[in-house]
Amino acid sequence: MENSYKNILEKFKKLLKKNELKFTKQREEILEAIYNSKSHISSEELYHSLQNPKIGIATVYRTLSLLESENFVTTFINSGVKQYELTKEHHDHIICNKCGKIEEFLNPEIEMLQEKIASSFGFKITDHSLQMFGICKECQKDNL
Amino acid sequence: MENSYKNILEKFKKLLKKNELKFTKQREEILEAIYNSKSHISSEELYHSLQNPKIGIATVYRTLSLLESENFVTTFINSGVKQYELTKEHHDHIICNKCGKIEEFLNPEIEMLQEKIASSFGFKITDHSLQMFGICKECQKDNL
DNA sequence: GTTCTCTTTGAAAATAGATGTCAATTTAAA
């Protein structure tokens, strides 16, 4: 199943049906905005990116909460700001402190080590969040 | 240099002098509260743990910001609540979603892998944050 | 110790992000 907007939208409609919720233009437009952001977007950015200026901020938060609780979007915090992205394969983030660029990565060895550490503490892991902060290649050049 | 309160206090006084700031009983009491929390504490918990009830919440936030910007304390977010702890050797956290218990760990292999990943992206890493969430041994038993 | 200047503080107001309330509107099943 590819990640075309059409497929995302279908999944979204199924999610609504499953929860006996209604499909509205507001909800669709919010979904579209997340999709169009391509990677990640904050609630505030999302709110301002909407075509229909009548959509209220409360509806944005309501829809984001719904999507998050249904694991349709995944969140992480950057500089104290919550970022939303469509849930896809698990991955972690590497963030440039200067230009704000965010790269995604997945390292199976780290994933495995985490499991090992968790079980050494007797924990059953449900989730984790790993972020690295630094200066990206381009911003290192700018410093010369 | 051991981490006795006396040593922490001396470091704190040096930090103030370096920044041409004054040593006040409020600042000392806030430092003491962080020290006494042993591990981590939120701004709200800290505020309520103060002996002197006249110390205002603004002073707490002002002092915490100062300590954080000087890297005297380190922070992480748990369930949306910012937690402060005295900066010591770097470590990561494993958090129980049920009882809230937080364990600390340090895994050199993960640290190394992170460096490797960062450099493969051309990043120069300044910092990172890794948190694992799950259910601890005790809470797993409670579920039976 | 006293003076004096500059910093710090507490209280209250202000701000930002997020959530709750409710009447009016909209959805979608019948």
Added chain:
DNA sequence: TTTAAATTGACATCTATTTTCAAAGAGAAC
């Protein structure tokens, strides 16, 4: 269509944090 229940926008409220400002305090110079 009709209709009942869900959703929405506007606005109030809440919580965490920051700003403002007059009064109090710190500490360097005397």
